[in-house]
Amino acid sequence: MRALTWHGTHDVRVDSVPDPEIINPRDAILKITSTAICGSDLHLYDGVIPGVAPGDVLGHEFMGEVVETGKDSTLKKGQRVVVPFTISCGNCFHCQITQYSAYENSNPAEKQDMSATLYGHPMAALFGYSHLTGGYSGGQAEYVRVPFSDVGPIVIPDHLEDEKVLPLSDILPTGWMGAENADIQPDDTVAVWGCGPVGLFAIQSAIIMGASKVIAIDHYPHRLELAKQLGAEVINFKTTEVREALMAMSGGIGVDAVIDAVGMESHGFAVDNMLDMVKQTVGIGADRAAALKQAILAVRPGGRVSIPGVYGGMTDKFPLGPLMEKGLQVRAGQTHVQRYTKPLLDKIEDGTIDTTFLISHRLPLEDAARGYKNFREEQDSWTKVVLKPGMEAGATA
Structure with missing residues (x-):
């Protein structure tokens, strides 16, 4: 598949990488329909977040269609879902008190020492955001593996287009x-x-x-x-x-x-x-x-x-x-996204919250490097960039 990968400060490239696979029974695989560049991604782009390795797939704001599920996933093929950027199990102490971004066990044991040394405790895992947060591949790609798919993703009604609900992955709950x-x-x-x-x-x-x-x-x-x-x-x-x-x-x-x-x-x-x-x-x-x-x-x-x-x-x-x-x-703190997705989805549906005013540019995934460069250097006019896998290279909307 094609995916945006990090290769150094101000050096991101769309490369061919292995397709994701089901690893855990609670996993799901999504075909990405929309993914966005976040202001937090610019910290990775600028090289000021430690623990990013060449070849890492970026992106933590994404949604898509379920194409494969593990046997314990509650999702069904064909459903449209938005995925929180935090990876949480739903069962532990922190999840039970809805502190989803404080969950530690999604961060693999071999990676926990890195963030524990910096912060006193291991960080929760996040999609596409360095090996401090588990080294999980992100969603600026054609496909992505979603761990704990029975907990994080929220199913989106068919009458709501992607751009209205994509901000539920991060920036709307964070705000x-x-x-x-x-x-x-x-x-x-x-x-x-x-x-x-x-x-x-x-x-x-x-x-x-x-x-x-x-x-x-x-x-x-x-x-x-x-x-x-x-x-x-x-x-x-x-x-x-x-x-x-x-x-x-x-x-x-x-x-x-x-x-x-x-x-x-x-x-x-x-x-x-x-x-x-x-x-x-x-x-x-x-x-x-x-x-x-x-x-x-x-x-x-x-x-x-x-x-x-x-x-x-x-x-x-x-x-x-x-x-x-x-x-x-x-x-x-990092956002407890799963706490907010359902009530905020309701506010989008009833018109209380407008989300689409922010989007300034829509680009093919293949043009993601240009999107990063302009989102960083032209922040007044490039207010939000949505990437579309499958959109023809060179196209804009």
């Missing part, structure tokens, strides 16, 4: 959980750093949850315009002093909750962030956390900090004093 972790109360003012896909869905989710004012912070004009169309007020951090603006927009108190939807490759011109950019480039692995630092300083005392943005290592000059002295609540 929703980011807003949920901000513990939004009626009349809250909420600030969201980053108007990429997760940030925009966090904005939409915060408004649905009842925030009276949502403020979006970015520097790309089109992304800020999308945030305005969702109902947010906007700040361009290149032309505005963010903390001063937030104080003015919150009546001098400070915003009630902040959401960092940027993560480890934050833009910013403060000295410490510029140094972190150098450290990332030379492989020291310092996360660039300018957005998170700014968010902690901007939120009011007693406020809430939500971190759906991905961080992979350590960061320097972290404002631990302000975090403690202001009495802030912090919640973070």
Whole structure:
């Protein structure tokens, strides 16, 4: 089959690789109909996530048609399903309390030491996201093996086209959980750093949850315009002093909750962030956390900090004093996707949530390398890229 593989920093290629096979009775094989490039994939593309090996198949946002099942799978051939990016068993302690992304046993034992050394515990397995997370092949491919297919995938009604439901694999539940972790109360003012896909869905989710004012912070004009169309007020951090603006927009108190939807490759011109950019480039692995630092300083005392943005290592000059002295609540983590897929599918069906506004480009799988390059370098206009296996090479939509 054809699949997108990683070969080094800014070097991804569509290669021929072996077809996936059923390994475990709970497995299923999907024929991919739609798969997307995620902002988190750019961390792999930029070489700042450790544990990626040449030839690894990327991609953790995908859906498709079931073409083969193990004897213990609950799926049936021909069903259309969206697959969560987290690989979880459904039976363990963490799954029983719906902390699906905290599940450790899907990460093979021989790979657990790598993440346990970094984080104190092994990470849960994820599709297409380094050997820290199990080394599983991802879905930017013609076919993919889905472990624990009786737990993760959600069956999609035939009347819903792919593009309406594909975000259920990651970015919509991630944005929703980011807003949920901000513990939004009626009349809250909420600030969201980053108007990429997760940030925009966090904005939409915060408004649905009842925030009276949502403020979006970015520097790309089109992304800020999308945030305005969702109902947010906007700040361009290149032309505005963010903390001063937030104080003015919150009546001098400070915003009630902040959401960092940027993560480890934050833009910013403060000295410490510029140094972190150098450290990332030379492989020291310092996360660039300018957005998170700014968010902690901007939120009011007693406020809430939500971190759906991905961080992979350590960061320097972290404002631990302000975090403690202001009495802030912090919640973070990979998304417990399976907790949210069914209620969010219902909201898509009844029209409460719009998902298709975000998609800017549709490309053949064969053009995935071009999609990565432009998604990284043209972030204002390339807001979301959907890859279509079987679409004619060179075509766009």
